[in-house]
Amino acid sequence: MSSPHETRVLPTGRVLRREPGWWRSAVVYQIYPRSFADSNGDGIGDIPGITAKVDHLAALGVDVVWLSPVYASPQDDNGYDISDYEDIDPTFGSLADLDALIDALHARGIKLVMDLVVNHTSDEHAWFQESRDPASPKRDWYWWRPARAGAEPGTAGAEPTNWASFFSGSAWQHDERSGEYYLHLFSPKQPDLNWENPEVRQAVYAMMNRWVDRGVDGFRMDVINLISKRPELRDGPTVPGRPFAWAFDQFSNGPRLEEFLQEMNAAVGLDERHLLTVGEMPGSTIDLARRVTDPANGELNMVFTFEHVGLDAQPGGTKWDIAPLRLPVLKQNLAAWQDGLAGVGWNSLYWDNHDQPRAVSRFGDDSPEHRVNSAKTLASVQHLHQGTPYVYQGEELGMTNTQFADISAYRDIETLNYHAEAMSQGLDPETVMHALSVRSRDNARTPVQWDDTSHAGFTEGIPWLPVNPNYVFVNAAAAVADQDSTFHHVRRLIELRHELPVVVEGRFALLLPEHEQIWAFTRTLGQQVLLVVANCSSTPATVPAGSLPDVTGARLLLSTHPGAASPELAPWESRLHLIG
Template sequence: MSTPTNDAATNATRTNDTSDRPDGWWKSAVVYQIYPRSFSDSNGDGIGDIPGIVSRLDYLAALGVDVVWLSPVYTSPQDDNGYDISDYQNIDPTFGSLADIDALIAGLHQRGMKLVMDLVVNHTSDEHPWFVESRDPASPKRDWYWWRPARDGVEPGTPGAEPTNWGAAFSGSAWQYDEVSGEYFLHLFSPKQPDLNWENPEVREAVYAMMRWWVDRGVDGFRMDVINLISKPTELTDGEAPPGRPYASAFVVANGHRLDEFLAEMNERVGLDAQNLLTVGEMPGSSIATARAVTDPANHELNMVFTFEHVSLDQTPDGSKWDLAELPLPVLKANLAEWQDGLAEAGWNSLYWNNHDQPRAVSRFGDDSPEFRVASAKTLGTVLHLHRGTPYVYQGEEIGMTNSYFTDIAQYSDLESVNYHAEALSLGMEAEAVLQSLSVKSRDNARTPMQWDDRSHAGFSEGVPWLPANPNYVVVNAHTAVADPSSVFHHYRALIELRHGNPTVVDGRFSLLAPDHDRLWAFTRTSADETLLVLANFSAQLLDLPTDGLPDTTGAMLLLGTHGDAGPGDTLAPWESRVLRLA
């Protein structure tokens, strides 16, 4: 980790003002995630950057969001688009400079918004100075990473010599042989992303010091990448591999025995609670019980976590994300309701449909046909934002951006997608089936350029974008959406206003109704003062509301609807949703 010299405010003493971060402020907030590479390009090199983000802050202010979560912009070789960090305290020239990040923080704060940085501390880049030094077996930093010899009796560097049978999330073994030092290092993701050894207190203190540095710079919180992988087992042993597959899941190490200890220590050492910073942990493979413990305020760990259960329901139970399966609505409703109930008394939910790692929500859970794209995108927003928790909006979600449906592997950039394609073909899978899975689930679906207007490359860049813009940008773009009062954009703006102005949306008790209905999503949010009823038709057909199992809507007031001023009524149009205040 370097001490930057291009710091525009090196000689100034910074303080992070907490006066606009009262206790629990994040419960009524809405977070907007920016994937910098794909948001807005200011210099024509085809890659989004921080000045491009700064130029779009008025758009975010008009939407009404409270927080911007910025995916990584740190110095990086970009093996995994910035999630492989070689310097935590500097900005990659691809995205700008420290002066640019200061301008972003100032611009957000001036508009009443806050900045959450992505924290990637399960692993670094293999080009980080810490790892470069650790390759020397005699280095004091050797045990900053997980180095292990080959299995007994097996020649190092040969198949089967890996210390365990753990697989990497991006395919292949989770162990990489390093000829320089004669041992293997652990990488749960790419071989260029070696895992840090959190058992070493020096590693933890270096991470905490870096976090304090960013807080002093003015950031308002952290989204913590795969944070539940930081606590590894004391003894590294083989896991159970799925039938017919050589490797156990990379997430065999999830939610380790010291996770709560490490998170509580981080909270105290960085002052996360003391400064009312927003903290959200990405925690794949976590149960409700784990999430409740981590987010229980009494435990002083995190504010909320990202669950992965609901975005794993459309894959076969024993398969990977690429093994597609139908998702009946009752199954999806039940899962989200289970998390609502599970964290009702202690802890807090995060609410999301999509992000930089998930395909576009309207293509996955809605209907992206020209006829129903707008209505289904609105209804997805209605349902999500009326659950109890902090909603996250991923760039372009607010205008109903769709999957790109690439048809050739050459169109893909995502490391995970490209590796899966190669591995699947090597196992004899049909190329057509592999491409079908990629078109539905590839992370590149979320990473095509933000669609600003109908100019060349969707107004994202004056150069050639690093990833092609979705061809439907001529119709689906922010300029058109902002100008149309009936657009997805204005529906999201209204949802955000409703959350800001109605305490029941924030804190009201959640109760799922008609759980077995295969087209109706209905639930109530109840406080001491009122009951809100949410009704949503998750289909392209008219829906007659059931005569039993729903509250009486006589005299109910329509607070927000997808289809204008349509009253309570007993029929929902295709993909219509309503938020009613019951009499």
């Protein structure tokens, strides 16, 4: 039974209070520390840099900061390869710096959610180093397996299964010291933990409890649905021309996933302490997400679904196999999740994050003519579905994809591995580079554009990743000064969420599901109806007569085109009407 609220005094002396269900009306802001703000001129963002910018977050009105990993790490995957869960990497600062950030955020009424990366560790973590000894008590903390029967260890085809890694190549790495292979669904420097071992689980829960005791308000759980694998480890189906098979059903959403999540919830007191929990769950179904987020099951508050960010890829292909996306397909997909979780579970709402290209370039129109209204319109649609919105750093500024002319400019391990594999297979270089320009994770990782000074005010040094050249006109200083900017539109959307219960609790209904330009829906709570109508195209759109609720006497809450009242919507125009 959870308490009505949790109130306690932090080591800093500040009082922390969390109410039940507070995250339903909250807006989360994700910070990718490496690219947010650099305080010491080394070209890499850090925790003191974040602390110096908390007033920007307070002015935007967000309730929560989700901090991508700042733990000790060799930085093979920019911090998602953790070598010590309970220390801060010197690249980003110190534990004292993190305490100061927590205090600065809490002083402004903003909570902090940490990234929890426990499907895998770094191969430099002490646990893994111990496990390399076949006689070690920690041998079973990871997935060690012998070579395939009859095969010579370390040779092609000797891997225990034919599974492909998310980052290209085999998901198995031969370790000469051990004489066996270990599983790594991502980089070889990210060996997978074996959650079947109860000692692993208890070590993870103990670590989580120590972070909560330090003042952390919740966890974003990286690829959490991969922690339960199918113990038989069967081969996946082969595809001509590809030596390794995609075997997602073998290592995701396994038979013990919900058991592990329930055990974690109880051991850490996730519900009892009113912590925000969101699980990154690629390949999750609506039914699974509904169960996982059903409060009666004691698992998670919400999950990140990936269906909508996979709709612009070729069926059966990879993220690099780009396909056109029709608006009806996108809006009907999100509506299915709204309907599927309604009344029981809870949705997370996002366009952008550190792994996805910039939304205004991907789903909108980032041309100088339409960028601002396009970013505003996408924000309106996102924030007014039912669920908890996530704003990725720079999204409130309408930041766009970047353009790198040469592979040498990229830093992302997934991008570099794909390019090398594609070139080895003889794919067209121009086609490959175009795919990178559209899909690479580095699009989201270029430094935040604070002003129009050198390196966009991100650093006094040389940034680890080049700043997008459009920083001279797309930057925070300009956006905050312009009351008609994307920043202020997002700020007003956040204010509406805090002011109007219909935004949080209202029932969702999609309108005009087949319309190729217009995204329209209602949110209904009692006698009150919120109507959202948006032209998600770069040409004018006419609303079919009689297709939307009558807005006579309704209150226009927010519009991308103030003063517009005709039935025709301008390019990337959105309107929010409150009826009743």
